[in-house]
Amino acid sequence: MTRNDSWKIGLLFSTSGVTSIIEQSQLNGALLAIDQINAKGGIQGLPLEPVIYDPGSIVPRYGELAERLIVQDKVSVIFGCYMSSSRKEVLPVVERRNALFFYPTLYEGFEYSPNVIYGGACPNQNSVPLANYLMSAFGKRIFFVGSDYIYPHESNRVMRNVLRQGGGEVVGERYFDLTTCAGGFTDVIKEIMDVRPDAIFSTIVGQSCIEFYRAYHAAGGNGRVCPIASLTTNEGEINAIGAEAAVGHITAAPYFRSINSLANRRFLKAYEQKFGSTIDVTSCCEAAYSQVHLFASVLEETREMDTDCLHEALLGEGFDAPQGQIKIDPDNNHTYLQSRIAVVNEDGEFEIVLKVRRAIKPDPYLVFPAIHDWSFRTQKVSAGGGRHA
Amino acid sequence: MHDLIRDLRDQNVLLIHPRDRSADELLQQVNRIGCSFDHMWPVPCSLPNKFDMVLVDVTDQSGDKLKGILEKREKPVTIIAIIGYENPSVLNVIFEIGAHAVLMKPVRAVGVLSSMLMARRFQSEQQQFLKNLKKLREKLENVQKVNDAKFILMRHRGITEREAYDLIRRQAMAKRITTTEIAQSIINAESILKNMGDS
Numbered sequence: 118m119t120r121n122d123s124w125k126i127g128l129l130f131s132t133s134g135v136t137s138i139i140e141q142s143q144l145n146g147a148l149l150a151i152d153q154i155n156a157k158g159g160i161q162g163l164p165l166e167p168v169i170y171d172p173g174s175i176v177p178r179y180g181e182l183a184e185r186l187i188v189q190d191k192v193s194v195i196f197g198c199y200m201s202s203s204r205k206e207v208l209p210v211v212e213r214r215n216a217l218f219f220y221p222t223l224y225e226g227f228e229y230s231p232n233v234i235y236g237g238a239c240p241n242q243n244s245v246p247l248a249n250y251l252m253s254a255f256g257k258r259i260f261f262v263g264s265d266y267i268y269p270h271e272s273n274r275v276m277r278n279v280l281r282q283g284g285g286e287v288v289g290e291r292y293f294d295l296t297t298c299a300g301g302f303t304d305v306i307k308e309i310m311d312v313r314p315d316a317i318f319s320t321i322v323g324q325s326c327i328e329f330y331r332a333y334h335a336a337g338g339n340g341r342v343c344p345i346a347s348l349t350t351n352e353g354e355i356n357a358i359g360a361e362a363a364v365g366h367i368t369a370a371p372y373f374r375s376i377n378s379l380a381n382r383r384f385l386k387a388y389e390q391k392f393g394s395t396i397d398v399t400s401c402c403e404a405a406y407s408q409v410h411l412f413a414s415v416l417e418e419t420r421e422m423d424t425d426c427l428h429e430a431l432l433g434e435g436f437d438a439p440q441g442q443i444k445i446d447p448d449n450n451h452t453y454l455q456s457r458i459a460v461v462n463e464d465g466e467f468e469i470v471l472k473v474r475r476a477i478k479p480d481p482y483l484v485f486p487a488i489h490d491w492s493f494r495t496q497k498v499s500a501g502g503g504r505h506a
Numbered sequence: 507m508h509d510l511i512r513d514l515r516d517q518n519v520l521l522i523h524p525r526d527r528s529a530d531e532l533l534q535q536v537n538r539i540g541c542s543f544d545h546m547w548p549v550p551c552s553l554p555n556k557f558d559m560v561l562v563d564v565t566d567q568s569g570d571k572l573k574g575i576l577e578k579r580e581k582p583v584t585i586i587a588i589i590g591y592e593n594p595s596v597l598n599v600i601f602e603i604g605a606h607a608v609l610m611k612p613v614r615a616v617g618v619l620s621s622m623l624m625a626r627r628f629q630s631e632q633q634q635f636l637k638n639l640k641k642l643r644e645k646l647e648n649v650q651k652v653n654d655a656k657f658i659l660m661r662h663r664g665i666t667e668r669e670a671y672d673l674i675r676r677q678a679m680a681k682r683i684t685t686t687e688i689a690q691s692i693i694n695a696e697s698i699l700k701n702m703g704d705s
Contacts, residue, residue, distance in 0.1 A: 229538055229615045274507075449538045482539045482619070484511055 123166035124159070124422065126151075126412075127186035129197025129207070130405075134174020135295050135323040136199045138353045139401055143221055144169070146402035147196050149391055150409035160416050165409075168192055172203070174323075180206030187214045193422050194219070194412065196405060200322070201225060201267045208233065217424045219412065221404035223348060223370075225271035226481040232424065234411075234431055235451040236404040238371055240275040241480040242454050243348050245487075247318075247369035248279040250458050250471060251346055256315025257285040262305060262329065265292040269320035272348065276318055278485050288314050297325040302332040309343075310336065316367075317345045326350055330358040330366065340365020340461065351399035352467065360465030371454040372400040372440035373467040381439040400440075407438040411445065442476060451479030471497060510626050514619075517626075518556050519543040523563040523588060528613040532561065532588075535615040539622070552578060559584040559622065561609070565591070569602030576603055584629040586621055588613065606632075648686040655689035658696045 130144040131137050148167065155164040168190045172178035179198060186192040187210065195211065196219040198204045204220055211218040211232045218230075223237035251259060259280055263269025269292065277287050289312055291305045309317060321329050330345060338345075346367040352374045355363045374385065374395060384406065385395045415430035416422070432447035444453040453476040459467035474496055480486075519541045523529040529545065536543045544557070549567065553560065553575060562572065564587045576585060587605035589596050600608060607625035609618065652674065659670040674692070678685045 227619070229535065231615070278507075448534070480540070484507075484514065 123164050124416065125166045125168055125190065125192045126409075127183070127190065127192040127195035127197070128167050128169045129172060129179060129182055129186070129195055130169075130199070131174040132171045134172075135325070136174045138357065138397065139323070139351070139399060140174075140199050142353050142397040142399045142402035143197075143199065143405040145388070145392055145397070146221070146404070146406035147409050149388055150406045150413070152391060153387065154409070154413045160413055161420055165413065176200070176202045176206055179203040180210055183207045183210040183216075183218075184214075187211075187216050193217065193424055194427070196221065196408060196412075198222060199401065204233075215424050217427050219405075219408040221408050222401050225268045225275075226483065227271070228481060229449055231428060231450070233450060234408065234428075234445060235449075235479070235481070236408040237401065237452075238348070238454050238456070239451060239479045239481045239483070240272060241483045241486045242371070242477045243369040243456055244272065244275050245279050246456050246458060246471065246473060247346055247348065247367070248276060248283060248285070250367070250369075251316045251318070252280070252283050252285050255344065257283070258288045258312075258314045258316075259285055260288050260309055260312060260314035260317045261290040261320075262317060263290075263292050263320035264295050264322050264325065266295070268322070272320050273318070275486060282487065288312050293321060293325060293329075295323055295325060297321075297328065299328045299332045299335075301325075302329050303336075306332055306336045306338065309333075309338070314343060316343055319345045319347045320349060321347075322349050326354050327357045330354075331362050334362035340367075344460075351401065353397040353399050355461055355465055355467070356396050360461070360463060363461045363465055364463055366461050367458065368461075368467065369456065369458045370400040371443075371456060372403040372438075373457060373459045373469055374398045375459070375467050375469060376440065376457075378439070378441070380437055380441070384439040403439050407436050407440075407443060410438075411436050444476065446479050449479060449481055451481055453478055510623055510630070514623070514626075515540040517541045517558045517622075519559045519561065519622075520553070520557040521545045521561045522549055523547060523561065528588070528611050531613045531615060532609075532618065535613075535618045536561075536622075538615070539619055541622075549575065551575070553583065555579065555581060557583060559586065559625070561586045561588060562603070563588045563590075563611075564596065564599045564603065564605075565589065565611075567599065569599040572599070572603045582629065582633055584625050586625050648684075648689075651686055651689040651693065655692040658692055 128144055128147055130140040132141050151165045151167055168186060170182040172182050183195060186195055193216045195216060198207060198220055199222050201224050207218060208230055212230060218233045219236060220233055221236040226239040261273050263273055289308060293301060344365050344367045348369055350368050388398055389395050411434055415427055415434055419426040419430050431445050433445060435442060435444040440455045446453055456473040456477050457469050458471040459469045462468045519536050521529060521532055524547050533543060533545060560583050585603060585605045586607045586609060587600045588609045588611060590611040606628040607621040609621055655674060656667055656670040659673060660667060674685050674688050678688045
């Protein structure tokens with residue numbers, strides 16, 4: 118391990134390919150945090166030095182590049198990945214080489230590796246509040262659409278259970294290839310128009326997510342009447358979809374760009390200074406940013422890149438993130454996160470309507486989240502995203 | 507969704523294992539999975555009744571002794587053996603104690619959930635098979651008895667099989683007992699009468 122003149126860390130986010138919009142924003146979040154840390158003099162006087170590779174949204178490339186980072190570049194800490202399938206490629210590599218891997222993305226749960234720190238939401242942290250909101254605000258007949266890979270399937274399983282507990286009903290369920298274009302959604306949108314659900318729950322990710330929202334709008338779908346609700350559609354995608362087609366649609370996430378807090382204003386200001394605009398700031402970007410800060414603050418303590426030392430120090434570590442206080446759960450390497458529900462307004466910005474009162478404990482092995490769990494109670498957020506949003 | 511997956515968190519899990527790194531890994535993973543759990547070491551003399559699943563380190567343990575402890579219970583228990591070696595004598599212990607799944611040391615978090623589920627499934631299926639087998643055996647014995655009784659009646663009374671069966675059934679209904687019990691009485695009576703003739 119070289120620790121002569123810098124601390125090397127690997128960044129493994131795709132800046133090309135189907136998931137590049139979101140992964141670019143994650144990369145930016147990480148780079149911003151690195152800049153901030155280095156501007157303050159680095160860690161123990163040495164700067165963080167990112168080693169960046171672009172896997173091009175090609176799943177096996179993530180594993181190969183993780184191997185290269187560790188073997189060739191002598192990096193033992195890696196931040197990266199969006200899709201679960203790409204994480205599954207990196208996982209055996211970091212376990213075999215005993216590296217530390219930060220995963221700043223929401224995912225479907227049912228995983229624990231001592232080598233991974235999970236920075237995104239598990240289903241228990243966002244599905245239940247979203248299901249509650251949809252059923253109380255719109256109705257109980259929900260149509261599911263999703264990309265055809267592990268996250269949407271598992272996410273829909275959880276959602277179906279939560280809906281059933283609340284007396285809801287899944288009136289349709291369709292899955293699509295990640296590369297599906299607008300034309301590929303014609304049939305399902307016709308079906309949605311025929312079935313007339315109260316809301317659509319979408320786990321379509323990447324480029325095809327944008328195509329789906331646009332196609333829905335083009336076919337006469339109105340977000341204010343029958344919204345598309347999602348856990349993954351964020352600011353970057355809404356921006357690409359356009360305000361006109363995106364208005365009324367709903368997302369549940371720990372973070373939204375429109376949060377009105379000191380920590381978030383500072384974060385956005387710094388982001389704008391570095392990248393020119395905050396147009397692509399998302400919850401996954403914020404997670405990457407926060408994870409780099411969490412890592413840096415424990416490195417200050419351990420003063421070495423030893424995986425076991427870092428891991429031990431990270432457990433229970435907290436950070437005053439743009440979303441509010443977060444903390445790594447010592448039980449499971451996942452993160453206590455905030456949970457919010459936001460609706461897209463006429464300007465194409467998320468307006469936060471509900472939030473839970475305190476950070477929710479991650480429960481990655483929860484088979485059946487209970488809809489009436491007290492920890493999921495939400496409070497209204499006043500218009501404009503008040504002080505507590 | 508299979509019931510076993512849904513009800514996994516209802517399981518009371520006991521780990522019998524020296525308190526080392528493998529034990530910590532295992533307890534933490536069982537905790538993440540969300541089951542209530544307890545730890546015991548050394549091997550206790552008897553198992554508290556509340557446990558549904560036992561994860562037991564079989565390294566350097568006598569199969570007979572473990573078997574005695576695991577079987578001495580009213581409620582059947584799911585057994586997962588934790589092994590450090592895969593040699594024939596260790597493998598033999600796994601068979602002796604009737605383990606439903608195996609975990610290798612050093613224990614990794616990944617795979618514990620699947621092993622717990624497979625063990626539960628294997629155990630519950632085994633339990634169901636045993637119950638069915640017992641039922642079938644009883645049924646077969648009953649059929650045999652009624653047949654024997656029918657032949658006795660046919661021989662003594664010179665009636666057909668159908669008439670013999672009707673006779674048994676009418677008796678059973680009149681006395682409000684099962685046809686099997688009537689059949690047993692007939693068989694008993696026949697054997698007593700036969701013995702009387704002999705003496």
